[in-house]
Amino acid sequence: MEEMKQWTNELQQWIHQALHWIHQIPSVQIYVSIGVLFLTTVFLLLACLFRRTKYNTIVLAGLSGSGKTVLFHRFQDGSLPQGTNTSLDPNEGNFVLYSESTEKGKIKHVHLVDVPGHSHLRLYEYLPQTAGLIFVVDALEFLPNCHAAAEYLYDILTKTSVVKRNIPVLILCNKTDKVTAHTKEFIRKQLEKAIDRLRASRNAISAADISNEFTLGIVGEAFAFSQCHNKVTIAEASGLTGDIVQAEQFIREHIRP
Amino acid sequence: MLEQLLIFTRGGLILWTCKELGNALKGSPIDTLIRSCLLEERSGDASYNYDAPGVAYTLKWTFHNDLGLIFVAVYQRILNLLYVDDLLSMVKREFSQIYDPKRTAYNDFDDIFRQLRKEAEARTEEMKKSKQAAKPVSNLSRKQGQAAAQKAGSEGGVKQKNGASGKDGGDGDYKKGRKSENGYSNGIGIEESHAAGVVKNKENGSSENGAFDVNKLQKLRSKVGKKSDTVSKVPKAEPKKKGPKKNRVWDESPQESKLDFTDPADERGDENIAVIADQGESMMDKEEIVSSESEAEDDEEIEKDNKGNAKKKGWFSSMFQSIAGKANLEKSDLEPALKALKDRLMTKNVAEEIAEKLCESVAASLEGKKQASFTRISSTVQTAMEEALVRILTPRRSIDILRDVHVAKEQGKPYVVVFVGVNGVGKSTNLAKVAYWLLQHKISVMMAACDTFRSGAVEQLRTHARRLQIPIFEKGYEKDPAIVAKEAIQEAARNGSDVVLVDTAGRMQDNEPLMRALSKLINLNNPDLVLFVGEALVGNDAVDQLSKFNQKLADLSTSPTTRLIDGILLTKFDTIDDKVGAALSMVYISGAPVMFVGCGQSYTDLKKLNVKSIVKTLLK
Numbered sequence: 001m002e003e004m005k006q007w008t009n010e011l012q013q014w015i016h017q018a019l020h021w022i023h024q025i026p027s028v029q030i031y032v033s034i035g036v037l038f039l040t041t042v043f044l045l046l047a048c049l050f051r052r053t054k055y056n057t058i059v060l061a062g063l064s065g066s067g068k069t070v071l072f073h074r075f076q077d078g079s080l081p082q083g084t085n086t087s088l089d090p091n092e093g094n095f096v097l098y099s100e101s102t103e104k105g106k107i108k109h110v111h112l113v114d115v116p117g118h119s120h121l122r123l124y125e126y127l128p129q130t131a132g133l134i135f136v137v138d139a140l141e142f143l144p145n146c147h148a149a150a151e152y153l154y155d156i157l158t159k160t161s162v163v164k165r166n167i168p169v170l171i172l173c174n175k176t177d178k179v180t181a182h183t184k185e186f187i188r189k190q191l192e193k194a195i196d197r198l199r200a201s202r203n204a205i206s207a208a209d210i211s212n213e214f215t216l217g218i219v220g221e222a223f224a225f226s227q228c229h230n231k232v233t234i235a236e237a238s239g240l241t242g243d244i245v246q247a248e249q250f251i252r253e254h255i256r257p
Numbered sequence: 258m259l260e261q262l263l264i265f266t267r268g269g270l271i272l273w274t275c276k277e278l279g280n281a282l283k284g285s286p287i288d289t290l291i292r293s294c295l296l297e298e299r300s301g302d303a304s305y306n307y308d309a310p311g312v313a314y315t316l317k318w319t320f321h322n323d324l325g326l327i328f329v330a331v332y333q334r335i336l337n338l339l340y341v342d343d344l345l346s347m348v349k350r351e352f353s354q355i356y357d358p359k360r361t362a363y364n365d366f367d368d369i370f371r372q373l374r375k376e377a378e379a380r381t382e383e384m385k386k387s388k389q390a391a392k393p394v395s396n397l398s399r400k401q402g403q404a405a406a407q408k409a410g411s412e413g414g415v416k417q418k419n420g421a422s423g424k425d426g427g428d429g430d431y432k433k434g435r436k437s438e439n440g441y442s443n444g445i446g447i448e449e450s451h452a453a454g455v456v457k458n459k460e461n462g463s464s465e466n467g468a469f470d471v472n473k474l475q476k477l478r479s480k481v482g483k484k485s486d487t488v489s490k491v492p493k494a495e496p497k498k499k500g501p502k503k504n505r506v507w508d509e510s511p512q513e514s515k516l517d518f519t520d521p522a523d524e525r526g527d528e529n530i531a532v533i534a535d536q537g538e539s540m541m542d543k544e545e546i547v548s549s550e551s552e553a554e555d556d557e558e559i560e561k562d563n564k565g566n567a568k569k570k571g572w573f574s575s576m577f578q579s580i581a582g583k584a585n586l587e588k589s590d591l592e593p594a595l596k597a598l599k600d601r602l603m604t605k606n607v608a609e610e611i612a613e614k615l616c617e618s619v620a621a622s623l624e625g626k627k628q629a630s631f632t633r634i635s636s637t638v639q640t641a642m643e644e645a646l647v648r649i650l651t652p653r654r655s656i657d658i659l660r661d662v663h664v665a666k667e668q669g670k671p672y673v674v675v676f677v678g679v680n681g682v683g684k685s686t687n688l689a690k691v692a693y694w695l696l697q698h699k700i701s702v703m704m705a706a707c708d709t710f711r712s713g714a715v716e717q718l719r720t721h722a723r724r725l726q727i728p729i730f731e732k733g734y735e736k737d738p739a740i741v742a743k744e745a746i747q748e749a750a751r752n753g754s755d756v757v758l759v760d761t762a763g764r765m766q767d768n769e770p771l772m773r774a775l776s777k778l779i780n781l782n783n784p785d786l787v788l789f790v791g792e793a794l795v796g797n798d799a800v801d802q803l804s805k806f807n808q809k810l811a812d813l814s815t816s817p818t819t820r821l822i823d824g825i826l827l828t829k830f831d832t833i834d835d836k837v838g839a840a841l842s843m844v845y846i847s848g849a850p851v852m853f854v855g856c857g858q859s860y861t862d863l864k865k866l867n868v869k870s871i872v873k874t875l876l877k
Contacts, residue, residue, distance in 0.1 A: 084270055
């Protein structure tokens with residue numbers, strides 16, 4: 001009890017001294033310092049609130065050779081590259097879509113990422129910021145690559161972040177300017193069949209430990225893209241001729257200004 | 258004459274190609290280069306050889322890591338151009354001055370390139386002339402050793418064309434690329450020709466090689482003759498025609514009537530079958546929980562190590578550099594960090610040459626890059642190495658065997674897996690584990706006992722088959738494994754088994770007749786999966802084993818599509834604590850993914866390779 005009293009006494013003394021000291025400081029300084037503190041906190045709060053939504057990324061994914069890099073450049077500046085090789089690193093860009101650059105008014109920038117076909121893992125790094133995913137399929141050489149494409153697509157569709165956040169997926173059939181390219185209906189049916197088979201083999205595990213964290217579709221029924229939680233649509237395009245209207249519509253739909 | 262010179266970005270966009278050299282490249286050498294060399298972390302190699310029907314190119318490349326550009330030169334392999342490396346570095350220098358990330362067309366570079374090429378060619382002409390002056394003197398003495406005048410003629414021709422050809426390619430190369438001059442060149446051999454002094458020696462060496470052309474041909478003919486004799490003498494795979502062997506009599510003790518001590522339990526059949534089917538879930542299906550807590554500890558440890566190693570002064574300057582962000586990374590800066598990393602890898606049982614090549618590749622990808630501020634060189638190197646390791650260890654294609662089995666089932670034929678490897682690595686044991694795992698997934702399995710050499714091999718498999726209650730196809734000992742396998746597959750097709758697991762005898766990679774027998778087995782039966790079984794305890798020998806196996810399979814294959822090793826089964830993983838380097842060596846040298854990991858001696862001890870944990874262990 002004695003000690004407690006002593007401590008309370010000391011505390012009171014300190015408080016007295018502090019108040020005395022504060023009173024001694026000219027009031028202007030105090031007001032200024034308080035003002036500065038207040039302003040910084042307000043500023044930080046505002047910055048937090050008005051920060052642009054993180055979801056402004058569109059990811060271009062697909063197998064090697066499906067035409068992602070050509071499409072990327074088409075979106076970026078409407079140009080056709082004189083040639084492309086297998087990409088080693090992702091192509092990233094934050095820009096206004098070329099076709100929209102002539103429109104007036106406030107156009108939101110799109111952060112477009114072209115992920116190389118051989119590194120499935122890189123794709124998942126961008127998922128937290130993704131607003132939409134374009135899965136590019138080679139409509140010309142579709143059948144030899146059907147299995148690999150289906151597996152890649154299956155991995156994407158069963159990733160928890162894709163399902164939980166309902167990331168919309170657009171299956172883009174590229175190279176449709178060629179005569180022997182398959183139609184999107186054919187491709188859709190083939191992919192659905194292949195994914196159905198993948199679902200059946202329980203351990204459909206792809207490269208390096210990425211486990212299917214979610215079961216696709218309705219068990220017992222043949223798989224269809226309409227059964228997915230997130231929206232899956234299919235469209236056609238041609239990087240070579242520049243016919244990318246459907247893809248651009250998809251992008252505009254999902255990057256809201 | 259160069260075939261083509263390309264400049265492209267790491268994102269794949271081609272910025273410039275030489276328009277004068279208008280020849281279109283046959284095949285797709287650049288794509289193949291990227292896929293099998295640059296992405297496989299072999300960018301430290303000096304050059305890459307591309308072979309396609311009708312063409313043989315050599316590719317050389319250089320990186321500009323800061324701007325993210327790649328410069329590739331393609332030329333025909335028979336022409337040995339010395340100026341390519343010079344040309345590439347000059348082109349790199351000039352182009353980086355006019356490079357602008359926004360531009361995609363660089364037509365003005367054509368003129369600059371023409372100039373540079375002339376310069377480079379002129380320089381090499383000078384070098385050649387100075388060499389040729391010294392040549393005739395040294396070769397007069399050599400000529401006295403040679404026999405026919407014919408050779409002198411070919412020698413002269415050889416010297417004119419090949420500045421410095423590579424060493425002998427050996428029998429294989431000789432058969433493949435026989436041209437009148439020395440058609441063989443190792444990529445490595447070309448590189449050694451740069452210093453003028455070395456060139457001179459190599460020239461003398463090559464002239465000797467040229468002279469031996471005719472001799473070699475004769476020797477080869479006799480060798481081939483001898484080889485066919487030895488093969489026919491190998492008794493291992495041939496059925497004995499002499500009849501049953503008589504028992505050896507050591508002394509006068511009465512002969513034992515029966516020397517067969519096999520367990521009479523086989524005949525009793527059902528009674529003795531221990532029901533094993535449920536030893537629990539195979540570890541293949543269990544997910545591994547990788548703890549991420551230990552990461553923070555690891556980083557601290559690494560930092561402590563690094564601080565301890567660097568000298569006081571070195572530490573201070575590196576701290577200063579890390580804050581200021583030094584302009585460009587030079588090779589000399591990277592060397593100490595890379596050396597430390599290489600030593601660490603080698604203590605983890607990675608083969609020495611693999612560690613060396615990996616470090617070179619990482620150096621090639623970091624040289625000239627701008628170092629981000631607040632990063633130390635060692636951490637940049639560490640992250641680059643980690644990325645490289647993940648890239649190498651991640652399987653390039655799907656390793657989902659179940660899916661492939663289903664596909665084969667739909668086509669109505671059995672899925673055939675052949676287990677190959679050296680002696681004593683655990684083929685038979687792991688075959689049983691794989692069978693157990695497949696059974697758990699409701700797939701019908703059949704075993705084929707094609708190890709007709711080792712005593713007890715057939716009985717071992719018979720025991721496993723009895724315990725797992727699956728059919729086994731066996732023909733006893735001293736039979737030709739290729740024929741046994743063929744009949745086993747036919748039997749499987751007849752009784753509707755989904756998978757056939759073929760066990761083969763262990764063999765050393767240097768044993769020519771055994772490798773030939775293995776090649777025959779694979780060619781005859783065309784299995785769906787050739788699984789190389791290797792133990793995790795192996796050290797530098799892993800490189801030798803895998804490369805020789807692959808080489809023999811390629812050389813001795815008779816069909817147009819050569820079957821190489823498709824996958825690796827890593828065994829005895831539980832015996833190594835953290836010395837997991839064998840996995841890396843094997844994957845790097847063969848390019849085949851690790852499909853299974855055997856981690857114990859019971860049926861459930863089979864799991865998948867966890868790439869992240871292996872990379873973490875390797876770099877700890």
